[in-house]
Amino acid sequence: MSERAGVTLEGVTKRYDNGLQALDAVDLALPAGSFTSLVGQSGCGKSTLLRIIAGLVAPSTGGCRRGGGTPAFVFQEPALLPWRTVDGNAQLLMELEDWTPAARRARAAEVLTQVGLAGFGHAYPHELSGGMRMRLSLARALALRPDLLLLDEPLAAVDELTRDLLQEQLSQLWQDAGFTGVLVTHNVHEALFLSQRVVVMAPRPGRVVQVFDVPFPFPRAPELRASPAFAALAGQVSATLRASTILRS
Numbered sequence: 001m002s003e004r005a006g007v008t009l010e011g012v013t014k015r016y017d018n019g020l021q022a023l024d025a026v027d028l029a030l031p032a033g034s035f036t037s038l039v040g041q042s043g044c045g046k047s048t049l050l051r052i053i054a055g056l057v058a059p060s061t062g063g064c065r066r067g068g069g070t071p072a073f074v075f076q077e078p079a080l081l082p083w084r085t086v087d088g089n090a091q092l093l094m095e096l097e098d099w100t101p102a103a104r105r106a107r108a109a110e111v112l113t114q115v116g117l118a119g120f121g122h123a124y125p126h127e128l129s130g131g132m133r134m135r136l137s138l139a140r141a142l143a144l145r146p147d148l149l150l151l152d153e154p155l156a157a158v159d160e161l162t163r164d165l166l167q168e169q170l171s172q173l174w175q176d177a178g179f180t181g182v183l184v185t186h187n188v189h190e191a192l193f194l195s196q197r198v199v200v201m202a203p204r205p206g207r208v209v210q211v212f213d214v215p216f217p218f219p220r221a222p223e224l225r226a227s228p229a230f231a232a233l234a235g236q237v238s239a240t241l242r243a244s245t246i247l248r249s
Protein backbone atom coordinates (compact mmCIF):
# COMPACT_ATOMS: atom_id res chain seq x y z
CA MET A 1 0.00 0.00 0.00
CA SER A 2 1.29 3.45 -0.88
CA GLU A 3 1.69 6.18 1.68
CA ARG A 4 -1.43 8.32 1.92
CA ALA A 5 -1.28 11.63 0.09
CA GLY A 6 -1.07 14.77 2.17
CA VAL A 7 -0.36 18.01 0.32
CA THR A 8 1.99 20.89 1.18
CA LEU A 9 1.95 24.13 -0.79
CA GLU A 10 4.74 26.60 -0.10
CA GLY A 11 4.85 30.08 -1.59
CA VAL A 12 2.89 28.96 -4.64
CA THR A 13 2.39 31.62 -7.29
CA LYS A 14 0.92 31.20 -10.72
CA ARG A 15 1.21 33.69 -13.54
CA TYR A 16 -0.43 32.57 -16.76
CA ASP A 17 1.22 33.26 -20.13
CA ASN A 18 -1.09 36.25 -20.68
CA GLY A 19 0.45 37.90 -17.61
CA LEU A 20 -2.49 37.25 -15.33
CA GLN A 21 -1.45 36.64 -11.72
CA ALA A 22 -3.84 33.83 -10.78
CA LEU A 23 -2.20 32.96 -7.44
CA ASP A 24 0.11 34.84 -5.13
CA ALA A 25 2.13 33.25 -2.31
CA VAL A 26 -0.20 30.46 -1.27
CA ASP A 27 0.93 28.44 1.76
CA LEU A 28 -1.28 25.54 2.77
CA ALA A 29 -0.74 22.19 4.45
CA LEU A 30 -3.42 19.56 3.93
CA PRO A 31 -2.77 16.58 6.22
CA ALA A 32 -3.22 13.08 4.80
CA GLY A 33 -6.81 11.98 5.28
CA SER A 34 -8.13 15.50 5.88
CA PHE A 35 -11.05 17.17 4.08
CA THR A 36 -10.66 20.82 3.03
CA SER A 37 -12.84 23.16 1.00
CA LEU A 38 -11.77 26.16 -1.03
CA VAL A 39 -14.30 28.97 -1.32
CA GLY A 40 -14.01 32.38 -2.94
CA GLN A 41 -15.25 34.71 -5.63
CA SER A 42 -15.15 33.60 -9.25
CA GLY A 43 -11.65 34.09 -10.64
CA CYS A 44 -9.79 33.89 -7.30
CA GLY A 45 -7.77 30.90 -8.48
CA LYS A 46 -9.57 27.94 -6.90
CA SER A 47 -9.47 25.74 -10.00
CA THR A 48 -5.90 26.81 -10.67
CA LEU A 49 -4.92 25.74 -7.17
CA LEU A 50 -6.71 22.41 -7.56
CA ARG A 51 -4.93 21.82 -10.89
CA ILE A 52 -1.57 22.59 -9.27
CA ILE A 53 -2.31 20.09 -6.49
CA ALA A 54 -3.28 17.50 -9.14
CA GLY A 55 -0.05 18.14 -11.02
CA LEU A 56 -1.97 19.23 -14.14
CA VAL A 57 -0.52 22.75 -13.97
CA ALA A 58 2.95 23.77 -12.76
CA PRO A 59 3.31 26.68 -10.32
CA SER A 60 5.35 29.65 -11.60
CA THR A 61 7.28 29.79 -8.33
CA GLY A 62 7.04 27.94 -5.04
CA GLY A 63 6.41 24.28 -4.56
CA CYS A 64 3.68 21.71 -4.16
CA ARG A 65 4.59 18.45 -2.48
CA ARG A 66 2.20 15.55 -2.50
CA GLY A 67 2.57 12.31 -0.59
CA GLY A 68 2.60 9.10 -2.59
CA GLY A 69 -0.50 7.48 -3.97
CA THR A 70 -3.09 8.00 -6.63
CA PRO A 71 -4.87 11.33 -7.19
CA ALA A 72 -8.32 11.47 -8.80
CA PHE A 73 -10.08 14.54 -10.18
CA VAL A 74 -13.83 15.10 -10.48
CA PHE A 75 -14.68 18.01 -12.78
CA GLN A 76 -17.84 20.09 -12.67
CA GLU A 77 -18.88 18.60 -16.01
CA PRO A 78 -19.07 14.83 -15.43
CA ALA A 79 -17.28 14.10 -18.77
CA LEU A 80 -18.88 10.68 -19.24
CA LEU A 81 -18.62 8.66 -22.45
CA PRO A 82 -22.15 8.77 -23.91
CA TRP A 83 -21.74 5.53 -25.90
CA ARG A 84 -20.79 3.54 -22.83
CA THR A 85 -23.17 2.24 -20.19
CA VAL A 86 -22.97 3.29 -16.56
CA ASP A 87 -20.98 0.12 -15.90
CA GLY A 88 -18.66 0.81 -18.86
CA ASN A 89 -18.04 4.35 -17.65
CA ALA A 90 -17.35 3.16 -14.11
CA GLN A 91 -14.73 0.73 -15.49
CA LEU A 92 -12.96 3.29 -17.67
CA LEU A 93 -9.99 4.18 -15.46
CA MET A 94 -9.49 0.55 -14.44
CA GLU A 95 -9.26 -0.37 -18.12
CA LEU A 96 -6.61 2.28 -18.64
CA GLU A 97 -4.74 0.75 -15.70
CA ASP A 98 -4.99 -2.73 -17.23
CA TRP A 99 -7.12 -4.35 -14.55
CA THR A 100 -8.45 -7.77 -15.53
CA PRO A 101 -12.08 -7.83 -16.73
CA ALA A 102 -13.19 -9.80 -13.67
CA ALA A 103 -11.51 -7.40 -11.24
CA ARG A 104 -12.97 -4.40 -13.13
CA ARG A 105 -16.49 -5.79 -13.01
CA ALA A 106 -16.28 -6.55 -9.32
CA ARG A 107 -14.88 -3.14 -8.41
CA ALA A 108 -17.37 -1.30 -10.65
CA ALA A 109 -20.25 -3.08 -8.91
CA GLU A 110 -18.77 -2.07 -5.56
CA VAL A 111 -18.37 1.65 -6.33
CA LEU A 112 -21.72 1.90 -8.11
CA THR A 113 -23.35 0.50 -4.97
CA GLN A 114 -21.42 2.99 -2.83
CA VAL A 115 -22.80 5.95 -4.78
CA GLY A 116 -26.32 4.53 -4.94
CA LEU A 117 -26.29 3.46 -8.60
CA ALA A 118 -26.59 -0.29 -8.14
CA GLY A 119 -29.13 -1.52 -10.67
CA PHE A 120 -28.30 1.21 -13.21
CA GLY A 121 -25.26 -0.55 -14.70
CA HIS A 122 -26.92 -1.09 -18.08
CA ALA A 123 -28.31 2.44 -18.41
CA TYR A 124 -26.64 5.09 -20.58
CA PRO A 125 -25.58 8.53 -19.30
CA HIS A 126 -28.42 10.30 -21.16
CA GLU A 127 -30.89 8.18 -19.19
CA LEU A 128 -29.60 9.53 -15.86
CA SER A 129 -30.46 12.70 -13.95
CA GLY A 130 -27.77 15.34 -13.38
CA GLY A 131 -27.22 14.14 -9.82
CA MET A 132 -26.88 10.53 -10.98
CA ARG A 133 -24.35 11.52 -13.65
CA MET A 134 -22.33 13.31 -11.00
CA ARG A 135 -22.44 10.22 -8.77
CA LEU A 136 -21.25 8.10 -11.69
CA SER A 137 -18.37 10.49 -12.23
CA LEU A 138 -17.55 10.15 -8.53
CA ALA A 139 -17.78 6.33 -8.72
CA ARG A 140 -15.37 6.32 -11.65
CA ALA A 141 -12.89 8.38 -9.63
CA LEU A 142 -13.30 6.23 -6.50
CA ALA A 143 -12.76 2.98 -8.43
CA LEU A 144 -8.99 3.27 -8.27
CA ARG A 145 -9.10 3.87 -4.50
CA PRO A 146 -7.49 7.31 -4.77
CA ASP A 147 -5.44 8.63 -1.88
CA LEU A 148 -6.31 12.16 -2.92
CA LEU A 149 -9.69 13.20 -4.31
CA LEU A 150 -9.94 16.65 -5.92
CA LEU A 151 -13.47 17.90 -6.56
CA ASP A 152 -14.13 21.06 -8.60
CA GLU A 153 -17.70 22.19 -7.91
CA PRO A 154 -19.16 18.72 -8.45
CA LEU A 155 -22.56 19.60 -6.98
CA ALA A 156 -23.07 23.02 -8.56
CA ALA A 157 -25.68 21.82 -11.05
CA VAL A 158 -27.99 19.77 -8.81
CA ASP A 159 -31.08 20.89 -6.92
CA GLU A 160 -30.84 21.74 -3.24
CA LEU A 161 -32.37 18.59 -1.76
CA THR A 162 -30.31 16.27 -3.97
CA ARG A 163 -27.31 18.37 -3.13
CA ASP A 164 -27.83 17.87 0.61
CA LEU A 165 -28.19 14.11 0.10
CA LEU A 166 -25.07 13.95 -2.08
CA GLN A 167 -23.10 15.90 0.50
CA GLU A 168 -24.10 13.33 3.11
CA GLN A 169 -23.08 10.45 0.82
CA LEU A 170 -19.79 12.11 -0.06
CA SER A 171 -19.01 12.71 3.61
CA GLN A 172 -19.73 9.06 4.40
CA LEU A 173 -17.52 7.91 1.50
CA TRP A 174 -14.70 10.08 2.80
CA GLN A 175 -15.10 8.72 6.34
CA ASP A 176 -15.11 5.13 5.03
CA ALA A 177 -12.33 5.39 2.45
CA GLY A 178 -10.01 7.80 4.25
CA PHE A 179 -8.72 9.69 1.21
CA THR A 180 -7.49 13.27 1.42
CA GLY A 181 -10.31 15.43 0.03
CA VAL A 182 -10.14 18.91 -1.50
CA LEU A 183 -13.42 20.46 -2.64
CA VAL A 184 -13.96 23.68 -4.56
CA THR A 185 -17.42 25.13 -3.99
CA HIS A 186 -19.25 28.45 -4.01
CA ASN A 187 -21.58 27.22 -1.32
CA VAL A 188 -20.50 28.08 2.24
CA HIS A 189 -22.93 25.60 3.84
CA GLU A 190 -21.62 22.80 1.63
CA ALA A 191 -18.03 23.67 2.50
CA LEU A 192 -18.80 23.69 6.22
CA PHE A 193 -20.87 20.50 6.22
CA LEU A 194 -18.17 18.45 4.49
CA SER A 195 -14.92 19.92 5.73
CA GLN A 196 -12.56 19.99 8.64
CA ARG A 197 -11.18 23.26 7.31
CA VAL A 198 -12.53 25.94 4.97
CA VAL A 199 -10.04 28.10 3.08
CA VAL A 200 -11.39 31.50 2.03
CA MET A 201 -9.65 32.92 -1.03
CA ALA A 202 -9.78 36.39 -2.62
CA PRO A 203 -9.07 37.55 -6.18
CA ARG A 204 -6.58 39.85 -7.94
CA PRO A 205 -4.23 38.36 -7.15
CA GLY A 206 -5.68 35.05 -6.01
CA ARG A 207 -4.65 34.40 -2.42
CA VAL A 208 -5.72 32.84 0.86
CA VAL A 209 -7.32 35.37 3.21
CA GLN A 210 -8.40 33.13 6.07
CA VAL A 211 -8.61 29.49 7.09
CA PHE A 212 -11.52 28.41 9.30
CA ASP A 213 -11.45 25.26 11.41
CA VAL A 214 -14.79 23.46 11.43
CA PRO A 215 -15.06 21.81 14.84
CA PHE A 216 -18.17 19.63 14.40
CA PRO A 217 -17.39 15.90 14.88
CA PHE A 218 -18.04 13.24 12.23
CA PRO A 219 -20.35 11.63 11.30
CA ARG A 220 -22.34 14.84 10.86
CA ALA A 221 -26.11 14.50 10.96
CA PRO A 222 -28.21 16.40 8.39
CA GLU A 223 -29.71 18.38 11.30
CA LEU A 224 -26.32 19.96 11.94
CA ARG A 225 -27.13 22.38 9.11
CA ALA A 226 -29.98 23.84 11.17
CA SER A 227 -28.01 24.28 14.40
CA PRO A 228 -27.15 27.74 15.78
CA ALA A 229 -23.43 26.89 15.96
CA PHE A 230 -23.41 25.94 12.26
CA ALA A 231 -25.31 29.10 11.31
CA ALA A 232 -22.91 31.23 13.36
CA LEU A 233 -19.84 29.78 11.64
CA ALA A 234 -21.50 30.12 8.23
CA GLY A 235 -22.11 33.77 9.07
CA GLN A 236 -18.43 34.31 9.89
CA VAL A 237 -17.22 32.64 6.70
CA SER A 238 -19.75 34.57 4.60
CA ALA A 239 -18.70 37.86 6.18
CA THR A 240 -15.03 37.12 5.39
CA LEU A 241 -16.00 36.24 1.83
CA ARG A 242 -18.03 39.42 1.44
CA ALA A 243 -15.23 41.57 2.80
CA SER A 244 -12.84 40.14 0.20
CA THR A 245 -15.20 40.39 -2.78
CA ILE A 246 -14.40 42.91 -5.48
CA LEU A 247 -17.23 44.30 -7.57
CA ARG A 248 -16.21 45.36 -11.05
CA SER A 249 -18.23 47.29 -13.57
Ligand SMILES: Nc1ncnc2c1ncn2[C@@H]1O[C@H](COP(=O)(O)OP(=O)(O)OP(=O)(O)O)[C@@H](O)[C@H]1O
Pocket (backbone or CB within 6 Å): 016, 017, 018, 020, 021, 022, 040, 041, 042, 043, 044, 045, 046, 047, 048, 049, 206
Ligand atom coordinates in the same frame (compact mmCIF):
# COMPACT_ATOMS: atom_id res chain seq x y z
N1 LIG B 1 -5.23 28.82 -18.91
C1 LIG B 1 -5.37 30.09 -18.52
N2 LIG B 1 -4.74 31.09 -19.15
C2 LIG B 1 -4.85 32.37 -18.73
N3 LIG B 1 -5.58 32.75 -17.66
C3 LIG B 1 -6.23 31.79 -16.99
C4 LIG B 1 -6.17 30.42 -17.36
N4 LIG B 1 -6.92 29.69 -16.50
C5 LIG B 1 -7.44 30.58 -15.63
N5 LIG B 1 -7.01 31.85 -15.91
C6 LIG B 1 -7.34 33.07 -15.15
O1 LIG B 1 -6.85 32.90 -13.83
C7 LIG B 1 -7.77 33.41 -12.88
C8 LIG B 1 -8.14 32.30 -11.92
O2 LIG B 1 -8.89 31.33 -12.65
P1 LIG B 1 -9.51 30.04 -11.95
O3 LIG B 1 -10.20 29.26 -13.00
O4 LIG B 1 -8.46 29.38 -11.16
O5 LIG B 1 -10.56 30.73 -10.97
P2 LIG B 1 -11.72 30.08 -10.08
O6 LIG B 1 -11.55 30.60 -8.70
O7 LIG B 1 -11.73 28.62 -10.25
O8 LIG B 1 -13.04 30.73 -10.72
P3 LIG B 1 -14.52 30.11 -10.87
O9 LIG B 1 -15.13 30.21 -9.50
O10 LIG B 1 -15.20 31.05 -11.82
O11 LIG B 1 -14.40 28.72 -11.39
C9 LIG B 1 -8.94 33.97 -13.67
O12 LIG B 1 -8.77 35.37 -13.78
C10 LIG B 1 -8.82 33.31 -15.03
O13 LIG B 1 -9.27 34.18 -16.04
Ligand SMILES: [Mg+2]
Pocket (backbone or CB within 6 Å): 046, 047, 048
Ligand atom coordinates in the same frame (compact mmCIF):
# COMPACT_ATOMS: atom_id res chain seq x y z
MG1 LIG C 1 -13.10 27.26 -11.13
